[in-house]
Amino acid sequence: MRLGTCYFPEHWDPSEHQRDVDLMVQARLDIVRMGEFAWSRIERESGQFDFDWMDRTLDRMHSAGLEVCLCTPTATPPKWLVDRYPEILPVGPDRQLRDFGSRRHYRFASTVYREQSERITEIVAARWGQHPAVTTWQTDNEYGCHDTTFSYAPDDLRAFKDWCAARYATPDALNRAWGNAFWSQEITDFDQLWLPVGAVTEINPACALAWRRFGSDQVVDFNRSQVELLRTHSPGRRVAHNFMGFFTEFDHHRVAADLDIAAWDSYPLGFTDMSPLPLAQKLEYMRTGHPDIAGFHHDLYRGMGDLWVMEQQPGPVNWAPHNPAPLPGMEHFWIWEAWAHGADVVSFFRWRQAPWAQEQMHAGMLRPDGQPDAAFYAAQRAAQERDQWFPNGVPANVQAPVALxxxxxxxxxQEIQPQGASWNPLWEAMRWYRAARESGLTLDVVGPGADLNGYALVLCPASAIVDPARVDQLAAASGRVLLGPRSASKTPELSIPEGLAPGAMTQLMPIKVVRVGSYRSEWSMGCELPDARVVRWREQIETSLTPQALAEDGGGLWYRNGLVDYLAAALDDDGLRRFIADRACEQGLNCEVLAPGERVRVRGAMRWHANSGLAPVEGAQGALGQGQFSITP
Amino acid sequence: MRLGTCYFPEHWDPSEHQRDVDLMVQARLDIVRMGEFAWSRIERESGQFDFDWMDRTLDRMHSAGLEVCLCTPTATPPKWLVDRYPEILPVGPDRQLRDFGSRRHYRFASTVYREQSERITEIVAARWGQHPAVTTWQTDNEYGCHDTTFSYAPDDLRAFKDWCAARYATPDALNRAWGNAFWSQEITDFDQLWLPVGAVTEINPACALAWRRFGSDQVVDFNRSQVELLRTHSPGRRVAHNFMGFFTEFDHHRVAADLDIAAWDSYPLGFTDMSPLPLAQKLEYMRTGHPDIAGFHHDLYRGMGDLWVMEQQPGPVNWAPHNPAPLPGMEHFWIWEAWAHGADVVSFFRWRQAPWAQEQMHAGMLRPDGQPDAAFYAAQRAAQERDQWFPNGVPANVQAPVALxxxxxxxxxQEIQPQGASWNPLWEAMRWYRAARESGLTLDVVGPGADLNGYALVLCPASAIVDPARVDQLAAASGRVLLGPRSASKTPELSIPEGLAPGAMTQLMPIKVVRVGSYRSEWSMGCELPDARVVRWREQIETSLTPQALAEDGGGLWYRNGLVDYLAAALDDDGLRRFIADRACEQGLNCEVLAPGERVRVRGAMRWHANSGLAPVEGAQGALGQGQFSITP
Amino acid sequence: MRLGTCYFPEHWDPSEHQRDVDLMVQARLDIVRMGEFAWSRIERESGQFDFDWMDRTLDRMHSAGLEVCLCTPTATPPKWLVDRYPEILPVGPDRQLRDFGSRRHYRFASTVYREQSERITEIVAARWGQHPAVTTWQTDNEYGCHDTTFSYAPDDLRAFKDWCAARYATPDALNRAWGNAFWSQEITDFDQLWLPVGAVTEINPACALAWRRFGSDQVVDFNRSQVELLRTHSPGRRVAHNFMGFFTEFDHHRVAADLDIAAWDSYPLGFTDMSPLPLAQKLEYMRTGHPDIAGFHHDLYRGMGDLWVMEQQPGPVNWAPHNPAPLPGMEHFWIWEAWAHGADVVSFFRWRQAPWAQEQMHAGMLRPDGQPDAAFYAAQRAAQERDQWFPNGVPANVQAPVALxxxxxxxxxQEIQPQGASWNPLWEAMRWYRAARESGLTLDVVGPGADLNGYALVLCPASAIVDPARVDQLAAASGRVLLGPRSASKTPELSIPEGLAPGAMTQLMPIKVVRVGSYRSEWSMGCELPDARVVRWREQIETSLTPQALAEDGGGLWYRNGLVDYLAAALDDDGLRRFIADRACEQGLNCEVLAPGERVRVRGAMRWHANSGLAPVEGAQGALGQGQFSITP
Ligand SMILES: [Zn+2]
Ligand SMILES: [Zn+2]
Ligand SMILES: [Zn+2]
Structure with missing residues (x-):
């Protein structure tokens, strides 16, 4: 339960650096991230290096007792490098060059850029890797941000062909895996492969999935090549990357497997504004953030490594369609929320608001005029509370009773093949998460290979592709397993399983999904489940099991086989909350019915109780207004 | 009144082929379409042919007494062909290549592709054209689907220049026809012509119309070149093409003139979801289809040749924004609806749902696991009913009392120059069609050169461009002629007629349209016509005729000249229904007021009565619920 | 208070020209604009000129006593010129060529096109510059229309680099001005600069502002090069350009500084349809235009030179999403409205509706069949009224009591950096203008360097960037100054001022804006100001001033320092009207509360009182229905 900030010494006159360090100490910070966009200051022209300014900054930090998380600067190759190697620039799905002028203007699959990335990583790691201030590294910055995971340059096609040849071995194997007999898509040589872009109509979904796997693998490899150099040149330090919210373009579990710390960048207001929430909820949570958005991501990334919030929203930002000022106190609220969800470090982005360039309207811990802003005081206060409330050390993270x-x-x-414009698989997972949280449950979000022992309830909202290992884990789960619609509905090559869905899960749930329908969001249908209506997705089941509940269309809606339950439709918010709460009660978990904006989370001995809604809720020490919380140790 | 399906033997192991044939017989099918996407299986590499699999399949079909509709495979040139002749790929209106990866990746105007099309057509026609199973051919597949009628490659400009030179003879004639003195658009040589794409603002509408005529002509020529080869190499067989719904990119009357069968592909739920219907109607008809969508197209294409439904929706599909499961029984409903509208064949797309590739979520008559699905049983049942109800042969198609x-x-x-975002000419025609159907009328949809003798009522909702022959036919019509607004408002070169609209029709209707206004859909205005309000379009008329009815603005709304009526505005749905019903009554036709989802159609001795709406309606044999119908012989 | 029209003799057979001239005289016109799109008729091929048709037309006009405003024809380079110099074509922000086929297909920064522009300008000026009919010139036509101010060709980058080198002198000065240390954007040579297009994410706002200044400067230079040639070859004539509505792509004050006449093209219905007004208001004013749209622009351009309406909507047009017919009488209404706002000339576009090409559905003073249409009679009537009501000459334009x-x-x-999707700075200015007009006030809209002496009230709704001269003028203003939120919030290089906003205005208003928030349009917050709610934008202020009013969040909303007032938030329409009315009353101005569609304007001795709303209002001579007005001398 520590605090930090993101600092750009290269943005400020050196004469201000010591004042900044002194203020950081005053703000009770523990760790400072630096360097992720500083390539042009480290290497002003090809081979002309300037290390002094960072040397001196690291020394200052160390003297002040601050740890440093140093970054590789590869998210922003400077213009001289782009001019020398224009082939590193990505090409968008519109087949236009994505040019210099902002950031992340590189292709992961570029061998030229891989060399440059390794060259500069080695240089910074060799220079500062053993500096006593440096305890942590961050690789690059927000992989994939601004849709940069994928690029459609000719050289990307070259890499994709190699990747396919490695995966499928023969053109015929690929033809069979993709079903290329359909629409005469067959190839006789891997060199005949194409980029999945610009086709007359829908691309083969198996090709699209291969492309996404390929793209994800490029990120994994790119990151790993930096991690290996950092471990070599900076022994004993821990390595992080800062992931993002609502972002699925690469397999975060695989990238995180090479890291020590799964950090993420938490902007509750921006994410709320851009979310698929209905307008009324966007308005209610406009200045607090929706109560599950930060929590879901905290729990998600905590499942991948030590949890850090590498960038924490410190006030209004600049990049969302609307950028409200947080309610007074939210900066403080977000620190404790992250800690309650198991974060080790909460680091505000950024230290001092820059008065120029793209993010000039993004708040910091200091205002542009150098005066402390709300997040500064929030950090001071949280540090003091922490020391006061937990004098014997912070509570440990322990396994939650529920896993998602x-x-x-x-x-x-499901993104490739939603089969209905109203279907959003990540948001469906968020809805299950919210349903459990609204019942006062504490969750772990776990990856596909996780051990499910010890969980009273295991939620599987959208496990469309499962491998035999997953099935074994679910079969071995000690608690009740809830499967959502579309479970195991696809093979690993995105086709329909031979015996129909739920394919590989049929041993857990002996049913056959013989027909599916997707429906407009405005549609709903009644059913026998309490408080529930069927929405957006409905399956027709063939089975010898007797359904536990029917829908109005007369078909089975809820099936049970031992410890496993299956929902043959999507339920509306209320129905889903009630269904999960009822199953949790069956498992002996203690459910509450919380107010819409009310949330609780338990971290070891600490209970965090918060309210993001307009209406006050009753807390242990009195009413909690909007944006307020209490900590009960 | 026969049944069929679309079969892809190349998708399944040969060991399953005989089982498929046996099941088709069990399903009571008469005819099987094959081969439209099989080029890569017929010619695996340039010049390497494999005919055996189809030979054997044709033999099996023949042995089982099934007819075959064989297709030219030109909708999906294989990758080896595209790699050899990349110039066949179309260029989109964004001036980007439309690349390999799906289907229809060819330019109609490509001379190289025309050669390839003729080469493969000749090969398949020569190989199988005289096989006894083959009774019918389909050319290509869904011409123009996915906006492929038009392409904007340099070679398309070359062809367009030639086309213009042939049409206009001299640059000055073209300048005059297009009004090129406007904005200095004049040319002195056909080589100065441009592609109608990427201009700074609106292109000359006459140029746009020339482009659409040119594009349509390419389709006509492409189709004709296949038809001629088929007739040569496969004498005595009939030739079809499968048109689409809500599709106007080429002149279907002219393409159909070279065919025997005007087939189309009927997907009532997808079309309803994508239609301009208001949300409430989309929700009501989500699982049945709007009651006029299939009917309108049946009647439209029956006006061009023998009517087949070459592809009939067999269950949920994959390509609409939302893909509901049809209400139980709809597969059966749609067969009888098509037969009632005069179809000879109703052929489900497709036989067995493919578990992989783009259409894996598109239902078939068999499920992906090979078990019969709803359409299978629907076909069985319909065949049995047909034989039972019409033991002496199916009722003949006879002329309807009303023509549209x-x-x-x-x-x-009007698509080029809607003059108002709320104006959709095809949908306006649909509204007139619906108005007549809601009054229980049976219609023929007829082309511009049709003989109008014998019709009690002739509806002309949107005849913006008419030639003298049309005027003569209308003048000679034995029944009452209803002209909608915008009638004859343009010359064949898309300019305003010299004496103003209705130009060539002024002899029928001696008025002058001196001003028009287009209005937001949310606007309406009262008028003297019963049940009616003026919407979206309003004309100001100068005439010596006395109007039959005024609008609230004091101007004439309905004019009558002998047997001809003119509406100087668009009417809302209710008003249009009442207006057409009242005119039909004047003509002695028997009008009913049907419920919104209720429809009737008479085919000779057979009366089909159906309900697509939520509320039950009273039928001859009792109440008809949603998705139910009765047949009265 | 004169009348005119836009005439295209090149569109009509010479045999009709004299009839046209005679009818113009009958319509009581004073001046006729010609030639702006006639390049292909003046120079049919390179160097082949045809002057005769225009010679004869000028002679006819002169004989009839009509003045002529002749145009340079540079808005439509003919095809032969484009084929010879394809490098003049602009490139769009999608980096695609904007091709021939309509108009304005040239790049302002093209040196080749600058030569061609000067060549043809010199030719027409030399030929007709001293013709006695020619009293006025118009340069080109609607600079920037269809987003043509900016182009992204390689040659545009070349020009931009030169422009930046001239502005910033050294790469380091540019780096500092733009804050290029951020995201490693630093350059070491101006040749490293980039086009602000196609970047992975947001471009540096300072770079974007430089690009907009550069683009504006190209228009200023292009226009100036024509003006200079016209003044040389056509001495004694006045020079105009026809600006547009709601158009901010270049600095109109700077272009107008080289002109005598600030003309604009007024299309009240089209502008209303395309405006950000709520639907209910679009419907109410669909056939009259919103009551402030024409007025605002009249007042805006009158602040730049002699006011002409070079193109006045004469009936329905063709280019808006919806194109209603104006209410009967509106053509007459718009003439008097323009005169009341100080116009010298109101010139209808166009004389006779052309039956072909892009604008065939755009009304004229004559119908396509050559008969007089509504605008013809409107001109006759207005001329007669003018002569009757003002027998001793038209009233002079005098300074208004209120300046905006x-x-x-x-x-x-603010367009580059709205910081909230609900923020539209020009529309915010329109809202302040409307608020004042709804209180019956008459306004001048004045530019940044204007003398503010004599105004009782000075409104500054959106002065985000101010220079010291402006601050001095505001400080010296004799009346009360109202500053809106975001005032002086940016430096000239689009960064946050060192001491925070209102930066350069801090001496006028000693506050510090320490935090801002932008909010969805659906949000609002109560406050102490009468009738008002806070909407869309809210600032948090640090100051020793005591606020005059608080908002519900407890923070100051209205601050006063001597004669200067500051609003720390946007107010809703009602609140803004009341706030401005109350301040006007404090200044002793006579405010009325007008009906929503009611407006008044005073031009010297003449008072115009009009109603654009559905509900009648009480006028001096009785009720004014929708689209009616009265003139009180
Ligand atoms: Zn970030
Ligand atoms: Zn199809
Ligand atoms: Zn214009």
């Missing part, structure tokens, strides 16, 4: 299983390949399968 | 005149050039004129 | 300050750089700053 999430894997990226299943999300990709 | 529709031509593609008039639609193009 | 507007400058283009401030608009650009």
């Amino acid at each position: 299983v999430l894997d990226y390949e299943s999300l990709w399968a | 005149v529709l031509d593609y050039e008039s639609l193009w004129a | 300050v507007l400058d283009y750089e401030s608009l650009w700053a």
Whole structure:
């Protein structure tokens, strides 16, 4: 339960650096991230290096007792490098060059850029890797941000062909895996492969899935090549990357497997504004953030490594369609929320608001005029509370009673083939998460290979693609397993399983999904489940099991086989909350019915109780207004 | 009144082929379409042919007594062909290549592709054209699907220049026809012509119309070149093409003139979801289809040749924004609806749902696991009913009492120049069609050159461009002629007629349209016509005729000259229904007021009575619920 | 208070020209604009000129006593010129060529096109510059229309680099001005600069502002090069350009500085349809135009030179999403409205509706069949009224009691960086204008360097960038100055001022804006100001001033320092009207509360009182229905 900030010494006159360090100490910070966009200051022209300014900054930090998380600067190759190697620039799905002028203007699959990335990583790691201030590294910055995971340059096609040749071995194997007999898509040589872009109509979904796997693998490899150099040149340090919110373009479990710390960048207001929430909820949570958005991501990334919030929203930002000022106190609220969800570090982005360039309207811990802003005081206060409330050390993270299983390949399968404009698989997982949280439950979000022992309830909202290992884990789960519609509905090559869905899960749930329908969001249908209506997705089941509940169309809606339950439709928010709460009660978990904006989370001995809604809720020490919380140790 | 399906033997192991044939017989099918996407299986590499699999399949079909409709495979040139002749790929209106990866990746105007099309057509026609199973051919597949009628490659400009030189003879004639003195658009040589794409603002509408005529002509020529080869190499067989719904990119009357069968592909739920219907109607008809969508197209294409439904929706599909499961029984409903509208064949797309590739979520008569699905049983049942109800042969198609005149050039004129975002000429025609059907009338949709003798009522909702022959036919019509607004408002070169609209029709209706206004859909205005309000379009008329009815603005709304009526505005749905019903009554036709989802159609001795709406309606044999119908012989 | 029209003799057979001239005289016109799109008729091929048709037309006009405003024909380079110099074609922000086929297909920064522009300008000026009919010139036509101010060709980058080198002198100065240390954007050579297009994400706002200044400068230079040639070859004539509505792409004050006449093209119905007004208001004013749209632009352009309406909507047009017919009488209404706002000339576009090409559905003073249409009679009637009501000459334009300050750089700053999707700076200025007009006030819209002496009230709705001269003028203003939120919030290089906003205005208003928030349009917050709610934008202020009013969040909303007032938020329409009315009353101005569609304007001795709303209002001579007005001398 520590605090930090993101600092750009290269933005400020050196004469201000010591004042900044002194203020950071005053703000009770522990760790400072630096360097992720500083390439042009480290290497002003090809081979002309300037290390002094960072040397001196690291020394200052160390003297002040601050740890440093140093970054590789590869998210922003400077203009001289782009001019020398224009082939590193990505090409968009519109087949236009994505040019210099902002950031992340590189292709992961570029061998030229891989060399440059390794060259500069080695240089910074060799220079500063053993500096006593440096305890942590961050690789690059927000992989994939601004849709940069994928690029459609000719050289990307070259790499994709190689990747396919490695995966499928023969053209015929690929033809069979993709079903290329359909629409005469067959190839006789891997060199005949194409980029999945610009086709006359829908691309083969199996090709699209291969492309997404390929793209994800490029990120994994790119990151790994930096991690290896950092471990070599900076022994004993821990390595992080800062992931993002609502982002599924690569397999975060696989990238995180090479890291020590799964950090993420938490902007509750921006994410709320851009979410698929209905307008009324966007308005209610406009200045607090929706109560599950930060929590879901905290729980998600905590399932991948030590949890850090590498960038925490410190006030209004600049990049969302609307950028409200947070309610007074939210900066403080977000620190404790992250800690309650198991974060080790909460680091505000950024230290001092820059008065120029793209992010000039993005708040910091200091205002542009150098005066402390709300986040500065929030950090001071949280540090003091922490020391006061937990004098014997911070509570440990312990396993939650409920697990929600999430894997990226299943999300990709449904993003490629939603089969209905109203279907959003990540948001469906968010809805299950919210349903459990609204019942006062504490969750772990776990990856596809996780051990499910010890969980009283395991939620599988959208496991479209599962491998036999997953099935074994679910079969071995000690608690009740809830499977959502579309479970195991696809093979690993995005086709329909031979015996129909739920394919590989049929041993857990002996049913056959013989027909599916997707429906407009405005549609709903009644059913026998309490408080519930069927929405957006409905399956027709063939089975010898007797349904536990029917829908108005007369078909089975809820099936049970031992410890496993299956829902043959999507339920509306209320129905889903009630269904999960009822199953949790069956498992002996203690459910509450919370107010819409009310949330609780338990971290070891600490209970966090918060309210993001307009209406006050009753807390242990009195009413909690909007944006307020209490900590009960 | 026969049944069929679309079969892809190349998708399944040969060991399953005989089982498929046996099941088709069990399903009571008469005819099987094959081969439209099989080029890569017929010619695996340039010049390497494999005919055996189809030989054997044709033999099996023949042995089982099934007829075959064989297709030219030109909708999906294989990758080896595209790699050899990349110039066949189309260029989109964004001036980007439309690349390999799906289907229809060819340019109609490509001379190289024309050669390839003729080469493969000759090969398949020569190989199988005289096989006894083959009774019918389909050319290509769904011409123009996915906006492929038009392409904007340099070679398309070359062809367009030639086309213009042939049409206009001299640059000055073209300048005059297009009004090129406007904005200095004049040319002195056909080589100065441009592609109608990428201009700074609106292109000359006359140029746009020339482009659409040119594009349509390419389709006509492409189709004709296949038809001629088929007739040569496969004498005695009939030739079809499968048209689409809500599709106006080429002149279907002219393409159909070279065919025997005007087939189309009927997907009632997908079309309803994508239609301009208001949300409430989309929800009501989500699982049945709007009651006029299939009917309108049946009647439209029956006006061009023998009517087949070459592809009939067999269950949920994959390509609409939302893909509901049809209400139980709809597969059966749609067969009888098509037969009632005069179809000879109703052929489900497809036989067995493919578990992989783009259409894996598109239902078939068999499920992916090979078990019969709803359409299988629907076919069995319909065949049995047909034999039972019509033991002496199926009722003949006879002329309807009402004609609706529709031509593609008039639609193009209004699509190019809607003069108001709320104006959709094809949908306006649909509204007139619906108005008549809601009054229980049976219609023929007829082309511009049709003989109008014998019709009690002739509806002309949107005849913007008419030639003298049309005027003569209308003048000679034995029944009452209803002209909608915008009638004859344009010359064949898309300019305003010299004496103002209705130009060539002024002899029928001696008025002058001196001003027009287009209005937001949310606007309406009262008028003297019963049940009616003026919507979206209003004309100001100068005439010595006394109006039959005024609008609230004091101007004439309805004019009558002998047997001809003119509406100087668009009417809302209710008003249009009442207006057409009242005119039909004047003509002695028997009008009913049907419920919104209720429809009736008479085919000779057979009366089909159906309900697509939520509320039950009273039928001859009792109440008809949603998705139910009765047949009265 | 004169009348005119736009005439295209090249569109009509010479045999009709004299009839046209005679009818113009009958319509009581004073001046006729010609030639702006006639390049292909003046120079049919390179160097082959045809002057005769225009010679004869000028002679006819002169004989009839009509003045002529002749145009340079540079808005439509003919095809032969484009084929010879394809490098003049602009490139869009999608990096695709904007091709021949309509108009304005040239790049302002093209040196080749600058030569061609000067060549043809010199030719027409030399030929007709001293013709006695020619009293006025118009340069080109509607600079920037269809987003043509900016182009992204390689040659545009070349020009931009030169422009930046001239502005910033050294790469390091540019780096500092733009804050290029951020995201490693630093350059070491101007040749490293980039086009602000196609970047992975947001471009540096300072770079975007430089690009907009550069683009604006190209228009200024292009126009100036024509003006200079016209003044040389056509001495004694006055020079105009026809600006547009709601158009901010270049600095109109700077272009107008080289002109005598600030003309604009007024299409009240089209502008209303395309405006950000709510639907209910679009419907109410669909056939009259919103009551402030024409007025605002009249007042805006009158602040730049002699006011002409070079193109006045004469009936329905063709280019808006919906194109209603104006209410009967509107053509007459718009003439008097323009005169009341100080116009010298109101010139209808166009004389006779052309039956072909892009604008065939755009009404004229004559119908396509040559008969007089509504605008013809409107002109006759207005001329007669003018002569009757003002027998001793038209009233003079005098200074209004209220000034609204507007400058283009401030608009650009907020368009580049709205910081909230609900923020539209020009529309915010319109809202202040409307608020004052709804209180019956008469306004001048003045530019950034205007003398503010004599105004009782000075409105500054959106002066984001101010220079010291502006601050001095505001400080010296004799009346009360109202500053809106975001005032002086940016430096001239689009960064946050060192001491925070209102930066350069802090001496006028000693506050610090320490935090801002932008909010969805659906949000609002109560406050102490009468009738008002806070909407869309809210600032948090640090100051020793005591606020005059608080908002519900407890923060100051209205601050006063001597004669200067500051609003720390946007107010809703009602609140803004009341706030401005109350301040006007404090200044002793006579405010009325007008009906929503009611407006008054005083021009010297003449008072115009009009109603655009559905509900009648009480006028001096009785009720004014929708689209009616009265003139009180
Ligand atoms: Zn970030
Ligand atoms: Zn199809
Ligand atoms: Zn214009």
